Amino acid sequence: MLLHLATWQEVENYLKISSGIIIPIGSTEQHGPTGLIGTDAICAEAIAKGVSENHQVMVAPTINVGMALHHTAFPGTISLRPSTLIQVIIDYLTCLTEAGFTRYYFINGHGGNIATLKAAFSETYYHLSHLKVPQAAQVRCQVGNWFMCRSVYQKAKELYGDQEGSHATPSEVAVTQYVYPESIKNAFLSPDVASGYAIYGAEDFRVHYPDGRMGSNPALATPEHGKELYDLAVKELGESYLKFLAGD
Amino acid sequence: MLLHLATWQEVENYLKISSGIIIPIGSTEQHGPTGLIGTDAICAEAIAKGVSENHQVMVAPTINVGMALHHTAFPGTISLRPSTLIQVIIDYLTCLTEAGFTRYYFINGHGGNIATLKAAFSETYYHLSHLKVPQAAQVRCQVGNWFMCRSVYQKAKELYGDQEGSHATPSEVAVTQYVYPESIKNAFLSPDVASGYAIYGAEDFRVHYPDGRMGSNPALATPEHGKELYDLAVKELGESYLKFLAGD
Amino acid sequence: MLLHLATWQEVENYLKISSGIIIPIGSTEQHGPTGLIGTDAICAEAIAKGVSENHQVMVAPTINVGMALHHTAFPGTISLRPSTLIQVIIDYLTCLTEAGFTRYYFINGHGGNIATLKAAFSETYYHLSHLKVPQAAQVRCQVGNWFMCRSVYQKAKELYGDQEGSHATPSEVAVTQYVYPESIKNAFLSPDVASGYAIYGAEDFRVHYPDGRMGSNPALATPEHGKELYDLAVKELGESYLKFLAGD
Amino acid sequence: MLLHLATWQEVENYLKISSGIIIPIGSTEQHGPTGLIGTDAICAEAIAKGVSENHQVMVAPTINVGMALHHTAFPGTISLRPSTLIQVIIDYLTCLTEAGFTRYYFINGHGGNIATLKAAFSETYYHLSHLKVPQAAQVRCQVGNWFMCRSVYQKAKELYGDQEGSHATPSEVAVTQYVYPESIKNAFLSPDVASGYAIYGAEDFRVHYPDGRMGSNPALATPEHGKELYDLAVKELGESYLKFLAGD
Amino acid sequence: MLLHLATWQEVENYLKISSGIIIPIGSTEQHGPTGLIGTDAICAEAIAKGVSENHQVMVAPTINVGMALHHTAFPGTISLRPSTLIQVIIDYLTCLTEAGFTRYYFINGHGGNIATLKAAFSETYYHLSHLKVPQAAQVRCQVGNWFMCRSVYQKAKELYGDQEGSHATPSEVAVTQYVYPESIKNAFLSPDVASGYAIYGAEDFRVHYPDGRMGSNPALATPEHGKELYDLAVKELGESYLKFLAGD
Amino acid sequence: MLLHLATWQEVENYLKISSGIIIPIGSTEQHGPTGLIGTDAICAEAIAKGVSENHQVMVAPTINVGMALHHTAFPGTISLRPSTLIQVIIDYLTCLTEAGFTRYYFINGHGGNIATLKAAFSETYYHLSHLKVPQAAQVRCQVGNWFMCRSVYQKAKELYGDQEGSHATPSEVAVTQYVYPESIKNAFLSPDVASGYAIYGAEDFRVHYPDGRMGSNPALATPEHGKELYDLAVKELGESYLKFLAGD
């Protein structure tokens, strides 16, 4: 049920039974010395596919570059400006709404996307109302952040305690190890890891977080943890999606 | 210390001792049958002035129209689109940064502004870095939501319990009663008040929240409560501002 | 009849008897060594309230930051770019028009806003025509510049002659003294005041007008003059508004 | 000295002796039953060429579509939105400024362009200051409206009195008859011509000005008048240009 | 049948028999030591007029500044950014479509415009579909590049062989000599002319093509060749236009 | 050498030996009754990975939604507007250039992207020149369309002759069958397939190409063909990339 692997006639048939779609969104940004640049996209995409399999939901192609301007002082980071990302979301949802979709569930792998996504949803509802697409008033968007699932959060605390940190976390690294075991990285991780600074501009971020980690110890990650966290996220977000779809 | 009531030479002198400024931001939106349309701007402005008096901080003119697209099915609501508000914030902060300001503390009266403000801050840091304004890398923004202050939240729970709700709340109405006692409104408030629906588009919002309130009973508000809440917010946000200004 | 101090139900009732609204617009910009940075917004807002009281007109919240790019070489000035201000006006008028308003009377305190406002009106009519809002073809906008009222202009000439100048004028300073008597400023005003240079970019402006005044002697202002000028503006703009509203 | 008929090496040489350029701007809009749709561009271009010949000034290609949204209910009108025209002006002046030009004199044939041009100039100065083009602070723009030249205005009054009107005027029609004598049109002109209505949206405009004229009687125009008016405009705008170029 | 020399009533009548219009588009850019900066606009406009005369087609005013960013390191070049040009095209075609036109044939003189024009056409179809202009679905655009006409190309090869090159070509220079025989230029043309480098940014372009020519020898051009090439282009594009208009 | 599977320190090391990167770009659009909606992204990504393996080139995450507005009348298509895609490209290349990349080779799977990509490249060079990023003048972009490789084109002709068509072609379907053999689709394909109509708006496209194919017979595709075509594209684009990187 991946949109990418479907034909337009299969989509047409799907729309007869559901108007919901999952859109994975990640980021392309530094994740410390051992975290993959694609971590957020990899996690979001893998979990979205898991939910799709469990509940026969259509999954759109992953938005793999998001809002990561604060990471742009590290090479390899690619970010959209928030105002660009808003236009991207408007374009996606206008096309899909004109085709008959009305429920958009974003499975998100990156905290930095949340604010812009919410802004984009507001602007999209308004934009669609002016296009007078018949079902514009039925359109609804929701963000499901896999790393903020209650079950995931508890498991991460149990496994890593304070060393979970808030960026380049062992939990997200673990999920990528589960998905791409052949890409597990080794690199020096200083036991001194910065934490507690607020996030402002990119240059300031790199000054305060010189290796990119925010209070985390990703060396604790294992592919087995990744499997556990993945399973929890798939289960919880699946339930969340069904509730969203059934929403009054 | 209101920018509006200062001369440019007073600003020049102020910049010799501080590069911080408070920017109140509210909204112009329906607040139920008895709440003022300007509630969020009134609260943000009053509290900002209170902080200014206590700590000799410059206060910019209030941004009194914010991001309230979901309230636009009620007459009297005025909203910017998120992409417009982002440009407005960029314009404000570019002017102020070129003049020498670097610390922007937004005292916010409206939950709906938060996402767009955060998106705007990211875009502004990036924009300023490209202008190569000398102090661009020092620029920092923070949102202080008065209604989310711990002390305010606790007081509101104590005074109103579950009847605080989440929009057109007795606590925000109380603050406006304290500020504008001559504008206390009476209108029928159904004891049945909607609550628990997620926020999507404007039309959907009005269907689910027909009188504009979200789970609140603003009839509980009194000007005396308003004074108490105001005092708590001024104190807590003042401390928060000082901490922000001193930030490493 | 201030929108900020009304409820949405009061607006709904107002719309049954009138579709007109006054929108005060000022600027946040240097006004010479003794003029308040908020001068233009203060004057516009005060006069708009006066008109509102006389004629029971709804008044929107003041747009207190306008188009003042040429003043941005002086600290304290905040300006929107014209293209941002156009989007702001479109957003305001789209919301208000969808609610039922059709006649927008801008009481303006700043010459620098006029061109952008006119451009914005044209773009708004066009934008609304494409949204197919039912009453789009009825929408009309007008700018009422209080400082260009015939009666105000004559009084200013009578009081100040050539020393009225064209920016940081004694007449606008007088109105702010009437409104905020506690904020009357004293500062050295060189008897040599620049005048006669055309306005181009911000840096060029400051070179030619080093203290910010344009040919004016604001030391002549008194709160009593301010009251006289205020009364004249309120009277003349009130009549102008009624004529606009009644327009064929 | 037309840019279009010069080589880049001739421009390079011109820039050694002058940094001024004339940019004709017109409009493509209805001009009543007998006026040419290109009237405003034709007049601006012809007069710009006249000034160029007298004073050896470089003339850029004519901007022949301007801001004429209020005329768009008549077929044949083409208009830019103000926000588009602002971007066009920014693009023109950025290219020319990077090449070494700094003084931009717009010879304008259309009242509806004035507001947007002024807004565009402000935005351009600001834009250029951020690009840090070396000579950005020297950039200056001015609009010369041929139809508002004192000498032209007086001659038009003398020739046509009240029948000059304000759109599709005999004076502008006369200039086009002088430039394109083979395109003099004959069509029924009702003796009843609308006048005195303010300009709002396009639909409203056509309702009030059903044949497109605003209080004018273009039947009075002759090619001989056109020659007289052309000569006056060329003379007066030539002097205005020289004064602009010499400006301090 | 030039729009500029027509009245709105003549356009109204034209629309009763045809909904097609030709829009010439050129560029304002360096064309080597002897080529006119306006070459591309001059050729496009002249050929468009020729087609118009043969087939009674309406011709819009020439878009004489196009997409020539890669030439901006040479003085005299003026270019729109692609995103500006897209908005310009949207504005033109929205006005014309609302008036009743549906077939837009662009006679183009500049290779650098093609990509942006195609992008603009796609965006315009989409934009119009959302405005719900009745005939939006009938709107069609096509680019006719005179220099890529089979007959023109063959004649140029026959006349100039490899010395035709790809910018500042003898064939385009010849057409301008035919149109403006009084503006034939003489300047030193090095026998060594750069060719074969791909086009990237403006600075890079000038490094590789120091006199602006790309592999061409414009000294071979004659006004007589220009006449021949003009005739071929008018004939071939006229047929192409008729086919476009008749398209199913 | 996939950016997504690298760490930022690996990117830092890569930049010491190369400043080139491959960016795969596809589309999410209908591909007839049997073609996958992700066909263009799947092909571009697979071929990019092949080139990467052969030549140790870094590959950015795939842009899987491109410019496909003309396919939006079929459900499942998602498209950016050209003006959005231009901003996306600017954002990508600004981030990457500030990190040290300068050579951008887009491996493209969709003809509809070409025009907008070219426009975006021009706008990006210009944008970067104004940011004054040190290496802005070295930035170069190129599009490599796998389906237009000479070797691919010849093989497709050899295998399919006229039944290759121009959209939902057997050659692109074959490559997806090679990459995703488990997603080979069966559906009725009418022997009558439309061809020869030009592409305009989305509604018009569907009228003329009712099942989405353009002259193609994708039933001829086999995974074995896909492997052959893939190998040819990887080889030819790899050589093209090396030539681009070595470019003077």
Ligand code: NI
């Ligand atoms: Ni992450």
Ligand code: NI
């Ligand atoms: Ni509120």
Ligand code: NI
């Ligand atoms: Ni003022």
Ligand code: NI
């Ligand atoms: Ni005119």
Ligand code: NI
């Ligand atoms: Ni050319």
Ligand code: NI
């Ligand atoms: Ni394809």
